[in-house]
Amino acid sequence: MKPCIETSIIESADEIAAQFYSAQPFKHVVLENFFREDVARSLVAEFPYAPENGVKNSYGAPGDKIVHSDLTNLGPTFREIDTYFSAQTTLDWLATITGIPDILYDPSNYGGGLHENCDNRDLRPHVDFNFHPVTKLHRRLNLIVYLNDPWKSDWGGSLQLYADPRNHQESPVSYEPLFNRCVLFATYEASWHGFDRLCFPKDGVYRSRKSLSLYFYTAERPSTDIYREHTTFFIPRPFPAKYAAGYTITREDECDLTDLIGQRDHLIELYQGEQGRQDESSSELAQLRILVSQLRKSQHVPTMGYVRTIETIKSGYSDGWCERAFSFRICAERPVSGISLSIRIPEGMPQDGQITVSIDKKDSVSSFVAPGTLTLDIAHTLETNTIAEISIRSTHTVNHYQLGISKDQRNLGFYLERVIFDHTG
DSSP, rough: OOSOHHHHHTTTTHHHHHHHHSSSSSSSSEEOOOHHHHHHHHHHHSSOOSSSSEEEEEOSSSSSEEOOOOOGOOOOOHHHHHHHHHSHHHHHHHHHHHHOSSOETTOOOOOOOOEOOOOOOOEHHHHHHHHOOTOOOOOEEEEEOOOOOOOOOOOOOOOOEEEEETTTOOOEEEHHHHHHHHOEOSSSSEEEEEEEEOOOSSOOOOOOOOEEEEEEEEEEOGGGOOOOOOEEEOOOOOOOOOOTOOOOOOOHHHHHHHHHHHHHHHHOOOOHHTTTTOOOHHHHHHHHHHHHHHHHHHHOOOOESSSSEEEEEEOOTTSEESSSEEEEEEEESSOOOOEEEEEEETTTTOOOOOOEEEETTEEEEEEEESSSEEEEOOOOOTTTTTTEEEEEEESSEHHHHHHHHHHSSEEOEEEEEHHHHHHHH
Protein backbone atom coordinates (compact mmCIF):
# COMPACT_ATOMS: atom_id res chain seq x y z
CA MET A 1 0.00 0.00 0.00
CA LYS A 2 1.24 3.47 -0.88
CA PRO A 3 2.29 5.96 1.83
CA CYS A 4 -0.49 8.36 2.85
CA ILE A 5 1.82 11.36 2.36
CA GLU A 6 2.73 12.56 -1.12
CA THR A 7 5.94 10.87 -2.28
CA SER A 8 7.53 14.18 -3.28
CA ILE A 9 7.15 15.42 0.30
CA ILE A 10 8.59 12.24 1.80
CA GLU A 11 11.61 12.51 -0.49
CA SER A 12 12.22 16.18 0.43
CA ALA A 13 12.96 15.58 4.12
CA ASP A 14 16.29 17.47 4.11
CA GLU A 15 14.82 20.52 2.38
CA ILE A 16 11.81 20.51 4.70
CA ALA A 17 14.12 20.24 7.72
CA ALA A 18 15.95 23.41 6.64
CA GLN A 19 12.63 25.27 6.41
CA PHE A 20 11.54 23.93 9.80
CA TYR A 21 14.72 25.09 11.56
CA SER A 22 14.80 28.57 10.01
CA ALA A 23 11.10 29.45 10.43
CA GLN A 24 9.91 32.29 12.63
CA PRO A 25 8.53 32.99 15.19
CA PHE A 26 9.35 29.39 16.20
CA LYS A 27 10.21 26.14 14.44
CA HIS A 28 7.53 25.14 11.96
CA VAL A 29 6.95 24.24 8.33
CA VAL A 30 3.96 24.48 5.99
CA LEU A 31 3.49 21.63 3.49
CA GLU A 32 0.99 22.05 0.67
CA ASN A 33 -0.82 19.04 -0.85
CA PHE A 34 0.39 16.98 2.10
CA PHE A 35 -1.64 13.80 1.70
CA ARG A 36 -2.09 12.00 -1.60
CA GLU A 37 -5.07 13.55 -3.37
CA ASP A 38 -7.19 10.39 -3.04
CA VAL A 39 -6.41 10.13 0.68
CA ALA A 40 -7.27 13.77 1.34
CA ARG A 41 -10.55 13.48 -0.58
CA SER A 42 -11.47 10.31 1.30
CA LEU A 43 -10.83 12.04 4.63
CA VAL A 44 -13.23 14.80 3.65
CA ALA A 45 -15.83 12.26 2.51
CA GLU A 46 -15.50 10.26 5.76
CA PHE A 47 -15.49 13.32 8.05
CA PRO A 48 -18.34 12.74 10.55
CA TYR A 49 -21.47 14.77 10.00
CA ALA A 50 -21.71 17.53 12.59
CA PRO A 51 -24.64 17.37 15.01
CA GLU A 52 -26.81 20.44 15.37
CA ASN A 53 -25.10 21.27 18.66
CA GLY A 54 -21.41 20.62 19.12
CA VAL A 55 -19.32 20.49 22.26
CA LYS A 56 -19.19 23.87 23.98
CA ASN A 57 -15.76 25.34 24.50
CA SER A 58 -14.64 25.09 28.13
CA TYR A 59 -12.49 28.20 27.80
CA GLY A 60 -15.39 30.57 27.34
CA ALA A 61 -15.00 31.23 23.61
CA PRO A 62 -18.23 31.72 21.65
CA GLY A 63 -19.40 29.16 19.15
CA ASP A 64 -19.13 25.37 19.10
CA LYS A 65 -16.38 22.81 18.71
CA ILE A 66 -16.82 19.14 17.84
CA VAL A 67 -13.99 16.69 18.59
CA HIS A 68 -13.47 13.05 17.55
CA SER A 69 -10.29 11.73 19.18
CA ASP A 70 -10.48 8.01 18.38
CA LEU A 71 -9.62 7.72 14.68
CA THR A 72 -10.05 3.94 14.80
CA ASN A 73 -13.81 4.36 15.27
CA LEU A 74 -14.18 6.45 12.11
CA GLY A 75 -13.91 5.50 8.43
CA PRO A 76 -11.25 3.21 6.90
CA THR A 77 -9.09 6.11 5.70
CA PHE A 78 -8.90 7.53 9.22
CA ARG A 79 -7.89 4.10 10.51
CA GLU A 80 -5.25 4.00 7.78
CA ILE A 81 -3.94 7.40 8.95
CA ASP A 82 -3.83 6.20 12.55
CA THR A 83 -1.78 3.15 11.56
CA TYR A 84 0.46 5.11 9.18
CA PHE A 85 1.53 7.68 11.78
CA SER A 86 2.17 5.05 14.43
CA ALA A 87 4.56 3.21 12.09
CA GLN A 88 8.26 3.54 12.86
CA THR A 89 9.14 4.59 9.30
CA THR A 90 6.81 7.60 9.57
CA LEU A 91 8.14 8.52 13.02
CA ASP A 92 11.69 8.30 11.68
CA TRP A 93 10.72 10.66 8.84
CA LEU A 94 9.38 13.17 11.37
CA ALA A 95 12.58 12.82 13.40
CA THR A 96 14.64 13.63 10.29
CA ILE A 97 12.66 16.81 9.66
CA THR A 98 12.56 18.08 13.24
CA GLY A 99 15.79 16.75 14.72
CA ILE A 100 13.78 15.25 17.59
CA PRO A 101 14.85 11.62 18.22
CA ASP A 102 12.65 8.77 19.42
CA ILE A 103 9.33 10.43 18.56
CA LEU A 104 6.22 8.61 19.76
CA TYR A 105 2.68 8.72 18.39
CA ASP A 106 -0.22 9.03 20.84
CA PRO A 107 -2.78 6.32 19.90
CA SER A 108 -5.36 7.90 22.23
CA ASN A 109 -5.03 11.29 20.45
CA TYR A 110 -5.60 13.04 23.76
CA GLY A 111 -6.83 16.55 22.87
CA GLY A 112 -6.31 15.80 19.17
CA GLY A 113 -7.99 13.86 16.38
CA LEU A 114 -10.66 15.55 14.28
CA HIS A 115 -11.53 19.14 15.17
CA GLU A 116 -14.52 20.94 13.72
CA ASN A 117 -15.07 24.58 14.68
CA CYS A 118 -18.33 26.31 13.90
CA ASP A 119 -19.30 29.87 13.04
CA ASN A 120 -18.28 32.69 15.40
CA ARG A 121 -15.62 30.63 17.16
CA ASP A 122 -11.97 31.55 17.62
CA LEU A 123 -9.03 30.05 19.49
CA ARG A 124 -7.17 32.45 21.71
CA PRO A 125 -3.36 32.56 21.83
CA HIS A 126 -2.04 29.72 23.95
CA VAL A 127 0.76 27.26 24.57
CA ASP A 128 -0.18 23.59 24.80
CA PHE A 129 0.01 21.34 27.84
CA ASN A 130 3.59 20.14 28.18
CA PHE A 131 3.08 16.61 29.58
CA HIS A 132 0.60 13.99 28.45
CA PRO A 133 -1.80 13.76 31.42
CA VAL A 134 -1.83 9.95 31.42
CA THR A 135 1.54 8.73 30.10
CA LYS A 136 3.49 11.79 31.35
CA LEU A 137 5.47 11.89 28.11
CA HIS A 138 6.81 15.24 26.86
CA ARG A 139 4.69 16.87 24.16
CA ARG A 140 6.97 17.84 21.26
CA LEU A 141 5.13 18.24 17.94
CA ASN A 142 1.76 19.27 16.52
CA LEU A 143 0.83 18.13 13.01
CA ILE A 144 -2.33 19.76 11.65
CA VAL A 145 -3.87 19.03 8.24
CA TYR A 146 -6.81 21.13 7.08
CA LEU A 147 -9.75 19.49 5.32
CA ASN A 148 -11.67 22.55 4.08
CA ASP A 149 -12.74 22.65 0.44
CA PRO A 150 -13.52 25.31 -0.54
CA TRP A 151 -12.19 28.07 1.74
CA LYS A 152 -12.31 31.86 1.41
CA SER A 153 -10.03 34.38 3.10
CA ASP A 154 -12.85 36.51 4.49
CA TRP A 155 -14.17 33.54 6.49
CA GLY A 156 -11.37 34.03 9.07
CA GLY A 157 -10.03 30.98 10.92
CA SER A 158 -6.37 31.51 9.95
CA LEU A 159 -3.78 29.79 12.13
CA GLN A 160 -1.71 32.45 13.88
CA LEU A 161 1.79 31.91 15.30
CA TYR A 162 3.06 34.48 17.80
CA ALA A 163 6.49 35.44 19.08
CA ASP A 164 4.75 37.19 21.99
CA PRO A 165 0.95 37.52 21.96
CA ARG A 166 1.18 40.19 24.69
CA ASN A 167 3.06 42.48 22.30
CA HIS A 168 0.22 44.37 20.62
CA GLN A 169 2.57 45.98 18.11
CA GLU A 170 3.72 42.68 16.59
CA SER A 171 1.66 40.89 13.94
CA PRO A 172 1.48 37.08 14.03
CA VAL A 173 2.53 34.79 11.19
CA SER A 174 -0.74 33.67 9.63
CA TYR A 175 -1.82 30.69 7.49
CA GLU A 176 -5.27 30.09 6.06
CA PRO A 177 -6.77 26.62 6.69
CA LEU A 178 -6.68 25.60 3.03
CA PHE A 179 -7.52 22.11 1.81
CA ASN A 180 -4.74 19.53 2.34
CA ARG A 181 -2.37 22.12 3.84
CA CYS A 182 -0.26 20.72 6.68
CA VAL A 183 1.36 22.81 9.40
CA LEU A 184 3.95 21.01 11.53
CA PHE A 185 5.37 22.89 14.51
CA ALA A 186 7.37 22.30 17.67
CA THR A 187 5.55 22.60 20.99
CA TYR A 188 7.30 24.17 23.95
CA GLU A 189 6.92 27.15 26.29
CA ALA A 190 7.20 29.75 23.50
CA SER A 191 5.08 28.15 20.76
CA TRP A 192 2.14 30.56 21.07
CA HIS A 193 -0.62 29.91 18.55
CA GLY A 194 -4.37 30.24 17.93
CA PHE A 195 -6.76 31.19 15.15
CA ASP A 196 -8.88 34.26 14.48
CA ARG A 197 -12.66 34.36 14.66
CA LEU A 198 -14.72 32.48 12.09
CA CYS A 199 -17.28 34.52 10.22
CA PHE A 200 -19.23 32.50 7.65
CA PRO A 201 -21.85 33.95 5.28
CA LYS A 202 -25.37 33.98 6.70
CA ASP A 203 -26.84 32.23 3.65
CA GLY A 204 -28.27 29.11 5.28
CA VAL A 205 -25.39 26.87 4.11
CA TYR A 206 -23.66 24.89 6.88
CA ARG A 207 -19.93 25.60 6.97
CA SER A 208 -17.20 24.84 9.50
CA ARG A 209 -13.43 24.77 9.93
CA LYS A 210 -12.26 21.13 9.76
CA SER A 211 -8.84 19.80 10.64
CA LEU A 212 -6.95 16.65 11.61
CA SER A 213 -4.61 17.25 14.55
CA LEU A 214 -1.97 14.69 15.58
CA TYR A 215 0.33 15.20 18.56
CA PHE A 216 3.69 13.54 19.10
CA TYR A 217 5.73 12.92 22.26
CA THR A 218 9.11 11.80 23.56
CA ALA A 219 10.19 10.10 26.77
CA GLU A 220 12.94 12.70 27.24
CA ARG A 221 13.65 16.26 26.16
CA PRO A 222 16.53 18.74 26.69
CA SER A 223 16.74 19.82 30.33
CA THR A 224 16.62 23.49 29.31
CA ASP A 225 13.15 22.91 27.84
CA ILE A 226 11.64 21.15 30.87
CA TYR A 227 9.18 23.16 32.95
CA ARG A 228 6.74 22.31 35.69
CA GLU A 229 3.74 20.39 34.37
CA HIS A 230 0.92 22.68 33.25
CA THR A 231 -2.33 22.52 31.32
CA THR A 232 -2.93 24.42 28.08
CA PHE A 233 -2.29 28.06 28.97
CA PHE A 234 -4.43 30.73 27.28
CA ILE A 235 -4.21 34.48 27.45
CA PRO A 236 -7.15 36.79 26.62
CA ARG A 237 -6.95 38.77 23.43
CA PRO A 238 -5.91 42.40 24.12
CA PHE A 239 -8.36 45.27 24.02
CA PRO A 240 -8.36 46.98 20.61
CA ALA A 241 -6.34 50.19 20.44
CA LYS A 242 -9.48 52.23 19.71
CA TYR A 243 -10.51 52.04 23.36
CA ALA A 244 -8.66 55.17 24.43
CA ALA A 245 -9.54 58.31 26.37
CA GLY A 246 -12.31 60.24 24.65
CA TYR A 247 -13.61 57.33 22.55
CA THR A 248 -17.38 56.81 22.59
CA ILE A 249 -18.36 53.17 22.54
CA THR A 250 -21.12 51.81 20.30
CA ARG A 251 -23.62 49.03 20.94
CA GLU A 252 -21.29 46.65 19.04
CA ASP A 253 -18.35 47.81 21.18
CA GLU A 254 -20.34 47.02 24.31
CA CYS A 255 -20.78 43.42 23.14
CA ASP A 256 -17.07 43.13 22.34
CA LEU A 257 -16.08 44.45 25.77
CA THR A 258 -18.46 42.05 27.49
CA ASP A 259 -16.89 39.18 25.56
CA LEU A 260 -13.31 40.26 26.34
CA ILE A 261 -14.05 40.59 30.06
CA GLY A 262 -15.87 37.27 29.97
CA GLN A 263 -12.73 35.65 28.49
CA ARG A 264 -10.71 36.75 31.46
CA ASP A 265 -13.27 35.54 34.00
CA HIS A 266 -13.64 32.14 32.28
CA LEU A 267 -9.86 31.65 32.15
CA ILE A 268 -9.50 32.48 35.84
CA GLU A 269 -12.24 29.97 36.62
CA LEU A 270 -10.58 27.35 34.42
CA TYR A 271 -7.14 27.61 36.00
CA GLN A 272 -8.52 27.69 39.52
CA GLY A 273 -10.38 24.49 38.67
CA GLU A 274 -7.22 22.88 37.32
CA GLN A 275 -5.35 23.70 40.53
CA GLY A 276 -8.12 22.17 42.62
CA ARG A 277 -8.10 18.76 40.98
CA GLN A 278 -5.37 17.20 43.10
CA ASP A 279 -7.75 15.33 45.43
CA GLU A 280 -7.94 11.60 46.04
CA SER A 281 -10.79 10.97 43.60
CA SER A 282 -8.95 12.67 40.73
CA SER A 283 -5.85 10.58 41.50
CA GLU A 284 -7.93 7.41 41.31
CA LEU A 285 -9.44 8.61 38.05
CA ALA A 286 -5.97 9.26 36.62
CA GLN A 287 -4.93 5.69 37.48
CA LEU A 288 -8.06 4.39 35.78
CA ARG A 289 -7.25 6.41 32.65
CA ILE A 290 -3.76 4.87 32.61
CA LEU A 291 -5.20 1.36 32.80
CA VAL A 292 -7.72 2.09 30.04
CA SER A 293 -5.01 3.59 27.83
CA GLN A 294 -2.75 0.57 28.34
CA LEU A 295 -5.59 -1.84 27.61
CA ARG A 296 -6.58 0.04 24.45
CA LYS A 297 -3.02 0.08 23.17
CA SER A 298 -2.44 -3.61 23.91
CA GLN A 299 -5.58 -4.46 21.91
CA HIS A 300 -4.89 -2.09 19.03
CA VAL A 301 -4.13 -3.82 15.73
CA PRO A 302 -2.34 -1.60 13.16
CA THR A 303 -4.35 -2.49 10.06
CA MET A 304 -4.26 -0.62 6.75
CA GLY A 305 -7.08 -1.22 4.30
CA TYR A 306 -10.83 -1.63 4.24
CA VAL A 307 -11.16 -3.96 7.22
CA ARG A 308 -12.10 -3.55 10.85
CA THR A 309 -10.82 -5.40 13.90
CA ILE A 310 -13.66 -7.11 15.74
CA GLU A 311 -11.79 -9.09 18.41
CA THR A 312 -8.32 -9.43 19.91
CA ILE A 313 -7.95 -13.02 21.07
CA LYS A 314 -4.44 -13.00 22.49
CA SER A 315 -3.08 -9.60 23.36
CA GLY A 316 0.46 -8.28 23.70
CA TYR A 317 2.15 -5.94 26.15
CA SER A 318 0.81 -2.41 26.69
CA ASP A 319 3.43 -0.88 24.34
CA GLY A 320 2.61 -3.24 21.44
CA TRP A 321 5.35 -5.86 21.89
CA CYS A 322 4.26 -9.51 21.98
CA GLU A 323 5.79 -12.58 23.55
CA ARG A 324 5.25 -15.76 21.52
CA ALA A 325 1.77 -15.35 20.04
CA PHE A 326 -0.75 -12.73 18.95
CA SER A 327 -4.15 -13.40 17.35
CA PHE A 328 -7.00 -11.19 16.20
CA ARG A 329 -10.13 -11.36 14.05
CA ILE A 330 -11.05 -8.91 11.29
CA CYS A 331 -14.06 -8.34 9.07
CA ALA A 332 -13.45 -7.34 5.45
CA GLU A 333 -15.36 -4.25 4.33
CA ARG A 334 -14.23 -4.82 0.72
CA PRO A 335 -12.87 -7.91 -1.08
CA VAL A 336 -9.28 -8.71 -0.04
CA SER A 337 -6.82 -10.07 -2.61
CA GLY A 338 -3.76 -10.43 -0.39
CA ILE A 339 -2.30 -9.66 3.04
CA SER A 340 1.14 -8.28 3.91
CA LEU A 341 2.54 -8.06 7.44
CA SER A 342 5.47 -5.98 8.69
CA ILE A 343 6.90 -7.46 11.88
CA ARG A 344 9.75 -6.00 13.90
CA ILE A 345 12.17 -8.58 15.36
CA PRO A 346 13.95 -7.57 18.59
CA GLU A 347 17.70 -7.29 18.93
CA GLY A 348 19.32 -10.47 20.19
CA MET A 349 16.91 -12.91 18.53
CA PRO A 350 18.66 -16.29 17.88
CA GLN A 351 19.49 -17.16 14.27
CA ASP A 352 17.22 -20.21 14.34
CA GLY A 353 14.23 -18.10 15.46
CA GLN A 354 11.20 -18.40 13.21
CA ILE A 355 7.96 -16.45 12.71
CA THR A 356 4.81 -18.14 11.38
CA VAL A 357 1.66 -16.32 10.25
CA SER A 358 -1.56 -18.24 9.58
CA ILE A 359 -5.05 -17.28 8.39
CA ASP A 360 -7.95 -19.21 9.90
CA LYS A 361 -5.38 -21.86 10.96
CA LYS A 362 -5.00 -22.87 7.29
CA ASP A 363 -3.00 -20.67 4.92
CA SER A 364 0.34 -19.97 6.56
CA VAL A 365 3.81 -18.64 5.80
CA SER A 366 6.98 -18.97 7.86
CA SER A 367 10.40 -17.33 7.82
CA PHE A 368 13.63 -17.44 9.77
CA VAL A 369 14.29 -14.08 11.35
CA ALA A 370 17.00 -11.56 12.16
CA PRO A 371 16.78 -8.32 14.17
CA GLY A 372 15.00 -5.62 12.14
CA THR A 373 11.79 -5.55 10.12
CA LEU A 374 10.45 -8.71 8.50
CA THR A 375 7.82 -8.57 5.72
CA LEU A 376 5.58 -11.59 5.13
CA ASP A 377 3.06 -11.81 2.25
CA ILE A 378 0.13 -14.21 2.19
CA ALA A 379 -1.94 -14.84 -0.97
CA HIS A 380 -5.21 -15.12 0.94
CA THR A 381 -8.51 -13.80 -0.42
CA LEU A 382 -11.59 -12.66 1.48
CA GLU A 383 -15.04 -11.65 0.31
CA THR A 384 -16.88 -8.63 1.66
CA ASN A 385 -18.21 -9.14 5.23
CA THR A 386 -16.04 -12.25 5.68
CA ILE A 387 -14.52 -12.74 9.13
CA ALA A 388 -10.98 -14.11 9.37
CA GLU A 389 -8.62 -14.93 12.24
CA ILE A 390 -4.97 -13.97 11.82
CA SER A 391 -2.39 -15.59 14.10
CA ILE A 392 1.30 -14.78 14.52
CA ARG A 393 3.66 -17.04 16.44
CA SER A 394 7.35 -16.85 17.30
CA THR A 395 9.42 -19.91 18.16
CA HIS A 396 11.77 -17.87 20.39
CA THR A 397 11.82 -14.86 22.69
CA VAL A 398 14.66 -12.70 23.99
CA ASN A 399 15.16 -11.00 27.34
CA HIS A 400 17.10 -7.77 26.89
CA TYR A 401 17.87 -7.49 30.60
CA GLN A 402 19.52 -10.92 30.67
CA LEU A 403 21.46 -10.10 27.49
CA GLY A 404 22.64 -6.76 28.89
CA ILE A 405 20.93 -4.79 26.09
CA SER A 406 18.54 -2.80 28.27
CA LYS A 407 16.67 -2.85 31.58
CA ASP A 408 13.62 -4.42 29.93
CA GLN A 409 13.03 -7.74 31.74
CA ARG A 410 10.18 -8.95 29.51
CA ASN A 411 10.42 -11.84 27.10
CA LEU A 412 10.01 -10.30 23.64
CA GLY A 413 9.13 -12.21 20.49
CA PHE A 414 8.03 -9.59 17.95
CA TYR A 415 6.28 -6.27 17.37
CA LEU A 416 3.48 -6.07 14.79
CA GLU A 417 4.13 -2.81 12.92
CA ARG A 418 1.31 -3.06 10.39
CA VAL A 419 -1.00 -5.42 8.50
CA ILE A 420 -1.76 -4.26 4.95
CA PHE A 421 -4.80 -5.61 3.15
CA ASP A 422 -4.67 -5.44 -0.64
CA HIS A 423 -7.91 -4.76 -2.52
CA THR A 424 -6.55 -4.40 -6.07
CA GLY A 425 -7.49 -7.88 -7.22
